[in-house]
Amino acid sequence: LKVLDKGEVKLLDRMGGDGSVIAAARVSNGVDYESASKGTAKDQGLINFLIKNRHGSPFEHAAFQFYIKTPMFVRSQWHRHRMASYNEISGRYVEWGGTDAPLEFYIPEQWRVPAATNKQGSVNPSEDNPAWNPMLNMMLELWSKTAGETYADLIELGVAKEMARMVLPVNLYTQFYMTVNARALMNFLNLRAAEDAQWEIRQFALTMRDMLKDAMPMTYSAWERNDFIVP
Ligand SMILES: Cc1cc2nc3c(=O)[nH]c(=O)nc-3n(C[C@H](O)[C@H](O)[C@H](O)COP(=O)(O)OP(=O)(O)OC[C@H]3O[C@@H](n4cnc5c(N)ncnc54)[C@H](O)[C@@H]3O)c2cc1C
Numbered sequence: 021l022k023v024l025d026k027g028e029v030k031l032l033d034r035m036g037g038d039g040s041v042i043a044a045a046r047v048s049n050g051v052d053y054e055s056a057s058k059g060t061a062k063d064q065g066l067i068n069f070l071i072k073n074r075h076g077s078p079f080e081h082a083a084f085q086f087y088i089k090t091p092m093f094v095r096s097q098w099h100r101h102r103m104a105s106y107n108e109i110s111g112r113y114v115e116w117g118g119t120d121a122p123l124e125f126y127i128p129e130q131w132r133v134p135a136a137t138n139k140q141g142s143v144n145p146s147e148d149n150p151a152w153n154p155m156l157n158m159m160l161e162l163w164s165k166t167a168g169e170t171y172a173d174l175i176e177l178g179v180a181k182e183m184a185r186m187v188l189p190v191n192l193y194t195q196f197y198m199t200v201n202a203r204a205l206m207n208f209l210n211l212r213a214a215e216d217a218q219w220e221i222r223q224f225a226l227t228m229r230d231m232l233k234d235a236m237p238m239t240y241s242a243w244e245r246n247d248f249i250v251p
Contacts, residue, residue: 023223026124026193028089031231036082038067038238041202044078045070060238068242076251079203082236086198086228091126093190094221097212103204108196112182116171116192123171125164126191126220131156138216164189202236206243207250 023029042063043056057063070078090098099106109121117123131153132142145152167189174184200208209232211217212225233240243251 021227023227024091024220025127025129026089027091027094027126027224028087029224029227029231030087031084031235032087032197033085034083034235038063038082038236040081041070041078041236041239042066044081045075064238064241067238068245071239071242071246071249071251074249074251076203079206079239079251080201082202082239084200084202084205084231084235086200087195088198088224089193089195090224091191091220092188092194094218094224095194095196096190097218097221098198098224101200101204101208101211103207104198104200106196106198109194111185111188112180115175115181116185116188117168122193123168124193125160125168125189126193127157127160127164128220129153132219141216142219160191164191202232202239203251205232206248210248210250213248 021029039057043051043053045066046056058066069075088095088098095108111121114121130144133145135141135143167187170187171184174187175181205228209225209229212221213229214222217225229240243249
């Protein structure tokens with residue numbers, strides 16, 4: 021699915037789902053995997069109980085593998101989430117703008133101004149100035165283009181890729197895989213789909229929240245009912 025202007029999130033693979041959570045929870049009572057389900061109503065009730073009481077470990081038995089294409093500055097926020105496995109494209113191996121790694125930069129649709137109440141946060145400008153977005157995008161496009169050209173010049177001069185990349189700005193798109201269990205994913209989504217998260221990472225989190233909803237409808241329903249708390 022497309023996110024931002026050139027970003028992407030794909031659910032590549034999945035292990036388990038609501039059934040794995042139910043089986044993992046009921047093994048406490050000696051119930052075997054085949055007879056773990058007690059029907060939709062009881063299974064949903066069990067998952068509600070687990071979320072509400074923050075018995076999170078059964079959710080660790082379902083896992084997701086995502087492919088993500090996102091700007092570097094979003095990646096920095098993302099990789100703070102340690103309860104996941106990551107592998108990322110390497111700027112030491114690939115040449116940005118070469119055949120293996122597109123040199124693509126994030127250009128926002130809307131430029132925001134500092135928020136009055138949240139020192140980290142931002143909001144859309146209160147006054148409509150039609151020149152605002154086009155002017156700032158022109159500046160960013162020019163800056164990105166110059167950085168890309170300087171990078172190519174450094175490569176041309178014989179500089180190693182691991183050093184030439186120093187001139188590239190953090191709106192450069194990078195790519196990585198993330199494998200994460202459902203419990204840690206809910207933690208990630210709880211923090212990054214929240215309104216105080218940066219708008220850009222929030223777009224990814226909201227898209228992935230819908231993916232979780234499709235993959236684990238009972239878990240999602242209980243989680244939503246409990247205000248997306250971290251189990
Ligand atoms: C709105 C927002 C603003 C932020 N601002 C900043 C900032 O200004 N500066 C900054 O540095 N970071 C910032 N962060 C990152 C934040 O501090 C966390 O590093 C990040 O959200 C990952 O959360 P986590 O530790 O819960 O996730 P994970 O690393 O995936 O960990 C999941 C859970 O595992 C447990 N856990 C993981 N590692 C440990 C450990 N070493 N010891 C004990 N328990 C552990 C914790 O229960 C944790 O909640 C911000 C995050 C958000 C959402």
